[in-house]
Amino acid sequence: MRLKYFIFFIVLSFITYLALNFIVKDSKDKFLEQTTLNYEKAYNSVLSQYKDLSEVIFTGLLRFTRVDEKLLDIQSKNIEERNSIRKELYLQTISRFNSLEKKHIISINYILPDNTIFLKMLDPLDYGMELSSKRETINFVLKNKIPTYSYEIGRYGSGYRFAYPIIKNDTFLGIISLTFSERAITSSLMNQYEVFSNFIIYNKDFDKEFLNYTNTYQRAHFDNFLHRKEVLEDLKEYSQKNINQIKPSEDISKVLYERGEKKEASSIFIDEKDSIVTIIPIHHLLTKEYLGFISLISKGNTINLINSNHYTILTLLIILYFSLTLLFLQQRIKILKDKSLNEEMLKKDQQLLEQAKMAQMGEMIGNIAHQWRQPLSAISTVASGIKLNYEYGILNQDDISKNMDIIVENTKYLSKTIDTFRDFIKEKRVEKEVLIQEKIEESLKIVQSSLENNHIKLIKEIDYNNPVLIHMISEELSQVIINIINNAKDAIIINQIKEGWIKISQYSNEKECYIYIEDNAGGIEESLISKIFDPYFTTKHQSQGTGLGLYMSKIIIEKHLHGKIVVSNIKDGALFKIIIPLKKEIK
Structure with a gap:
């Protein structure tokens, strides 16, 4: 018998474990999906902020430098006049360019309609060079005469390029190109959303010799990928840790890099770092070419809470199952060992x-x-x-x-x-001093919400001024009260009684304690009252009742508490009277 109950407990616990694992996994997957969506929105929001900033810079440059007027008749100028215009434009732009360094702008270029550089702010002497065909944003504006932007990688640099056409009197005069470092995006994400942010750049378009001597980029620990050093310094400063302390292991990094090469963003929980890493792949907005990815590291508190709740609920359920198993087993053993019965x-x-x-x-x-x-x-x-x-x-x-x-x-x-x-x-079946009023309240707490949800009013008339102590097995009285109240509740629901109510009263004298439970459910047929306490007798449908509740209640009251329980009809329903003697010791 013990083995049977033990097997039942193990099987039930295992099924619960599998079910909770499925629920927890689904909850974590949904949370990670939501985290990915949130950080995609955050990235797009930051990118939109820099798009707005670039438009403000472009408008300011036009108004302040009058570059459109300067370029309108440049074709008629000789070399010396062109150089003079270039010098004037440089002097008008340089202070503004320097002031934008804190916004992480890394270049401002003025480009002529023939795709040659008229003025490069980083190197004003480097002009006249025809730009590479890889600069898709520039080619797009040259062709369509409308603004555009995208993240781009060239032979000697990378960044978010915003290109605006210069038009005067319906004449296309050239392009103003503004480029922001990857640092603009990562620092904004870290400051605005309290995450660690890194930008990993795909290096296939970089000049190989340039990478050997540049101080701008650093090779990643996976081939074909680069870091911008400024971003790593920001990340280190923001985290106030050595970068290796927050960097995932090589195995996890490999998974993240593989995810970064996919078209869709995703998030993964890293248990060893107690954090969530979100990967946002970066593609060229015009060509859809893969250019790298942004990684965002955020705290994994919610995932830990889900895991913690999982273990807590599993533990509570196993305790509940174990308690029920012990309860059933103890009841079974007690009955088997009761030598007073044949x-x-x-x-x-x-x-x-x-x-x-x-x-x-x-x-x-x-x-x-x-x-x-x-x-x-x-x-x-x-x-x-x-x-x-x-x-x-x-x-x-x-x-x-x-x-x-x-x-x-x-x-x-x-x-x-x-x-x-x-x-x-878990109440142990042992005799002890029980306060009747307290036991009634405990029983009512268990059924109160069920009554409220079925719009049944619970009326209490408990005599708290005269506490009654009885030596008994405390859980048995609760079982009787709950059985009777649940039967009354079911009768009110079945008979569709409007404004249904159940009333419980308690009072006592020197000899006896009285507990009355009455309702307005319509009462019991007179022909059935005499059978109401018989085993297996029920007025409910076969699927709703076993006919054992009132029978067991009668056994508890009469055999265990040496009292009486009777039922009678009143005006609108039924009345159960429980009478428990106070003088005799209960066994």
């Missing part, structure tokens, strides 16, 4: 008790569901509200604090509910 009655009582306990467990699970429904709904509503406010950009710190308090309070309520039901289930 073999036939012993076997019958074992079967009845097993069925009653299984039915009670089903009712207990239903009561737990009723208790949890409202707080779970509140938590879901708060979480959805936070997400919606975040997506619309209206989330503020006060709302977060307030909503977190709501979630914490509801979580405490769920935990308290678990304690209440666990204490009821």
Whole structure:
């Protein structure tokens, strides 16, 4: 018998473990998907900020330098006049160019319609060179005469290039090209979203000799990839750690680099670093060519919380299963060892008790569901509200604090509910001094939410001024009260009673304690009252009742508590009277 219960416990625990693992994996996958979407939006938001900034810079350069007027009749100028215009344009631009260094702008170029450089701010003496055909943004503007932008990689550099046509009197005069370093994006992401951000550049278009002597780039620990050194310095400063302390292991990095080469962004939880890494692949906006990827490292607190909750729930359920298993096993052994009964009655009582306990467990699970429904709904509503406010950009710190308090309070309520039901289930079957009023309250806590969810009013008239102590097995009285109240609740629901109510009263004198439970469910047919406490007799449908609840209640009251339980009809329903003697010691 012990082996059978042990096997049942192991199988049930294993099934629960598999089910929870599936739920947890699904929850983590959905959270990682949402994290990816959030950081994609963050990247696009930062990129949009620099697009707006580039438009402001372009407009300011046009207004301040009058470059459109300078280039309008440049074809008619000789070399000396052109050089004079170039020098004037350089002097008008240089102060603005230097002031934009903190915005991580790395080049401003003025380009003529023949795709040659008229003025390069980084090297004003390097002019007249025809630009490479790889500069797709420049080629696009030359062809279409409209602005565009993209991340681009050339032989001697890389960055986010914004190209604007210079047009005067419907005449296309050239292009102003503005280029921002990768540092512009990574530093903005780190400052605005509190993440560690790195930019990994695909180096296939770089000049190989240039990479050997440049101080701008550093080779990554995977072939064909580069880092911009300034980005690594920012990352180190922001993290206040050695870069190796936050860098994933080589095996994890390999997975991240492989993901970076894909077209879709994704996130992965790194347990060893307690963090989430989000990979956003970077492609040329015009050619769709793969150019590298951005990695974002954020805290993995939510994933840890999901894991922690998983272990907590699994532990609680296993404790619950183990307690139920021990409870059933103890009840079974007690019945088997009861030598006062003959073999036939012993076997019958074992079967009845097993069925009653299984039915009670089903009712207990239903009561737990009723208790949890409202707080779970509140938590879901708060979480959805936070997400919606975040997506619309209206989330503020006060709302977060307030909503977190709501979630914490509801979580405490769920935990308290678990304690209440666990204490009821784990109650040891030993005799002890029990306060009747307290035991009634504990029983009502278990069924109260079920009554409220079915719009049934619970009326209490408990005499707290005269505490009653009885030596008894405490859980048995709760079982009787819960059985009777659940039967009354079911009758109210089945008979579709509007404004249904259940009333429980308690009072006592020197000799006896009285507990009355009445309802307005319509009463019991007179022909059935005499059979109501018989085993296997039920007025419910076969699938809804076993007919053991009231039978076991009668056994508990009369044989264990040496009292009486009777039922009668009143005006609108039924009345159960429980009478427990106070003078005689209960055994």
